[in-house]
Amino acid sequence: MALERYIAVCKPLHHVQICTVQRTYGFITLIWAVSIMPTVTDVIFLVATQPLSSFSRNVICYYSNIFSTRFHKTHREIGQGLLLCFVFLTVLITYINVLCAARAASGLNQTSARNARNTILLHGVQLLICMSTFIAPFINIMLVTAWPDKRPTILFTTYLVSGILPRLLSPLIYGIRDKTFSSHIRMLYCWSCYPAEKRVNPMGPQSRSKKVSH
Numbered sequence: 649m650a651l652e653r654y655i656a657v658c659k660p661l662h663h664v665q666i667c668t669v670q671r672t673y674g675f676i677t678l679i680w681a682v683s684i685m686p687t688v689t690d691v692i693f694l695v696a697t698q699p700l701s702s703f704s705r706n707v708i709c710y711y712s713n714i715f716s717t718r719f720h721k722t723h724r725e726i727g728q729g730l731l732l733c734f735v736f737l738t739v740l741i742t743y744i745n746v747l748c749a750a751r752a753a754s755g756l757n758q759t760s761a762r763n764a765r766n767t768i769l770l771h772g773v774q775l776l777i778c779m780s781t782f783i784a785p786f787i788n789i790m791l792v793t794a795w796p797d798k799r800p801t802i803l804f805t806t807y808l809v810s811g812i813l814p815r816l817l818s819p820l821i822y823g824i825r826d827k828t829f830s831s832h833i834r835m836l837y838c839w840s841c842y843p844a845e846k847r848v849n850p851m852g853p854q855s856r857s858k859k860v861s862h
Contacts, residue, residue, distance in 0.1 A: 649771070649775065650742040650743060650771075650775060651738070653746055653768075654745060654746055655667060657746045657750060658745055658749045686723065686727045689723065690720055690724075693717075694714070694717075698717075724785070728782055728785055728786070732783065735779055736779065739775050743771065743772045743775075747765065774817070777813070777817060778814045780814065781811065783810070784806050784810035787810075788806055
């Protein structure tokens with residue numbers, strides 16, 4: 649998303665040639681391959697170093713319980729740190745360039761510059777919230793170490809905050825910012841703000857016409 653916005657704003661004439669469907673599929677495949685490599689490495693090392701009896705144990709299905717060797721711990725910390733730094737630097741560099749380009753294109757139009765800045769900052773905040781997924785394992789380790797008796801509550805809470813909340817806020821924020829969607833929401837739920845003839849019928853126009861015909 650950050651790279652696509654960077655190309656669209658900073659290289660608008662080349663956007664169609666760069667952001668093609670084939671390259672998008674290739675980029676998605678690359679993301680999947682990079683994402684699955686750490687897990688495949690952990691599984692291969694586990695099979696190569698642990699006896700077969702370890703696969704018949706009854707343990708809580710959590711990453712640190714299954715991949716509990718020193719190699720897995722070091723591998724997980726290094727991998728999470730590298731991914732966090734890479735994503736953070738990508739977001740930071742691209743959005744600084746996009747912000748500078750939008751400000752230069754707006755010129756003396758303060759309203760346009762302010763709208764562009766707010767939109768870019770909103771994109772940046774959304775991506776930073778999504779990056780909480782990379783920080784969640786470190787937060788889990790610190791909190792579980794401090795309060796081991798509250799482990800299920802800590803894991804569930806961090807999963808909601810880092811996994812569910814960012815994906816919930818994204819469509820909600822962009823839906824509210826859309827003028828058509830937000831106006832229909834206000835007309836649907838804020839009945840006192842609009843006259844009766846402008847209110848939205850929750851059942852749709854067809855049900856209204858049926859009632860009139862009957």
